[in-house]
Amino acid sequence: MNAREAAVQHGTDEHTEAGHEAHDPHAAHGGDAGDGHAGDHDAHTGHDKHEGHSPAMFRDRFWLSLLLTLPVVFYADMIQEWFGYTAPTFPGSTWLAPVLGTVIFFYGGWPFVVGAIQEIRSRAPGMMLLIGMAISVAYVASLTASIGLFTVEVWWELALLIVIMLLGHWMEMRAIGQARGALAALAELLPDEAERVADDGSIETVHIGDLAVGDVVLVRPGARVPADGQIVQGTADLDESMITGESNPVTRGEGDRVIAASVSTDSSIRVRIDAIGEDTALAGIQRLVAQAQGSTSRTQVLADRAAALLFYIAVSAAAITIVVWALLGDTDAAVVRSVTVLIIACPHALGLAIPLVTSISTSKSARNGILVKDRLALERMRNVDAVLFDKTGTLTKGEHAVTGVAATDGDDNALLGLAAAVESESEHPLARAIVAAAADRGAEVPKASGFHAMTGRGVRATVADDDVAVGGPALLREQGIDIPDSVANDVAGWRERGAAVLHVIKAGEVIGAIALEDQVRPESRQAIDVLHRRGVTVAMITGDAQQVANAVARDLGIDEVFAEVLPEDKDSAVADMQRRGHTVAMVGDGVNDAPALARADVGIAIGAGTDVAIESAGIVLASDDPRAVVVVSTLSAASYRKMTQNLWWAAGYNLAAIPLAAGVLAWAGIVLPMAIGAVLMSLSTIIVALNAQLLRRVDLRPAAVSPGAKASAPAS
Structure with a gap:
């Protein structure tokens, strides 16, 4: 509700004679936080090959496979040669590696084989198919070598490879589970x-x-x-x-x-x-958290395409490796090198790079009252260079408060107490504001009787045998009373600001005046200061009169004002800023903000708002603190930074590792063992996961954006 509307209802506007009715202009914003539907797919978008798997499954298979791998590695000829020892033999010891290796392959490696089959059936080759191909080739080669049909036996490498893969996937699933914990935490x-x-x-x-x-x-x-x-x-x-x-x-x-x-x-x-x-x-x-975790950003689409492309690159590189080494006459190296290429080129880190950041950022934001409906909206927020705030209920509280008191005798508290006595039985928002101000200032409020509302003019009551009235200009005109010179300047200044002015009349004379204005949220000034420090233009849009809007803009340091705007024209203001080259975030809370929220590059519904506003917005703020807009910007920048860091690492690692795994430096004595390739592949995944976890360090509390606090996310 703006100042002019309040004045109309309290009889303070000079150009209308509306009633002084007990009327609450602020209809409760009913409804829940939105009716978005949770995604029907796994929240681990782009990397859902573990659907139906759990950290416990990978953990159990890891520990048992590790236990079986130890004797395989201990009895491996290459390991004995490296460390200069001779393992004790016993009847059948030569079959130790084939037997245990087979158990490890079918127990520890089975999730990867099943995943590979699923990818073939769905015609979506990726990580699981690469791993499945690698361990299957290694197993068949080792098994045929053990029965004398082939010469390459890599049992210990196969066993160690499966153990490392299980460990990497266990750690990954734990990280994903922690990130998804937001939904479970909310339920609890x-x-x-x-x-x-x-x-x-x-x-x-x-x-x-x-x-x-x-x-x-x-x-x-x-x-x-x-x-x-x-x-x-x-x-x-x-x-x-x-x-x-x-x-x-x-x-x-x-x-x-x-x-x-x-x-x-x-x-x-x-x-x-x-x-x-x-x-x-x-x-x-x-529902909004689940929807956000299931939504796909542009960066995710890029990662998915890169992971799919990497599969074909890996298979092609493996095929070329087999051919080249076979032509060179080294069939053992052809098998080992090609398997190593398949292992090290696994797009595991690429597949994890974005979804893990998405899960962590979404759950972290939900815990801070920021509900991301659309991942694209959050991604675009980092590029926003203009924020357009709706005034009433967003930058202001939408509730009037006493901002000025002027008594002809100089006793402002006594005047305020007298006005509160007259208004005490009224339920009008302006009346409640006067009563609250009297209580806050410790003013003595005498008893009143004979309360009477005068439609369109004000209220009156009897206080200590005196007839006292409180009302606006219409009441003065009706009674032919002039404003005393001692308070005239104050009243003129208040009206210039667009404040609602009520006059206190006793014994037929004006004994003072009270100014009431929509309260500016103290957090609004902090939010705008931080946005300015980040180089963002701040604009305000309102249906209020120009002088009211200008007063709020001066108070908050707002750069541009759209005043006296009809509800249906708010989206035009957004379009105007966009035509001027701005990337605009619109922040509002009402039904009449919905078109503007939908047109903006980023629509933000603040204070839970209305169902319509929530439906139109990409981001919903559970609180009504404007500083949360800065928090969204911080989260957007931090999330994007983590995504790009992970993408560069994952892609760069593979581009460098594939040629090395293929043996291009074998002539210089630099050969990458299969097991080391598995370690490096898993290490790459762990690095990506740990880097994503650093997002948890970003402080998203609204207090973190107040003056004196850091205005940007911690470097991480």
């Missing part, structure tokens, strides 16, 4: 049971699944709210950090909405449930 926020208040006032403990809309539940201090609802009794400070990312508890009282999983920190409250199960805000957040 809800309590298993709730205390339902029966009609006779008794308390019964029920399973959370037995709650129904309309039930009243008791939430004790330290307990979690079991479902979305409205407080019907009590007041408490609620910790909503798990949903909004806001670390400070917020005070909620009767009539206020509360969200499932928030914690009552100090008092008991009774809540009437109005949303359960999939309709709660928490469930909406879970």
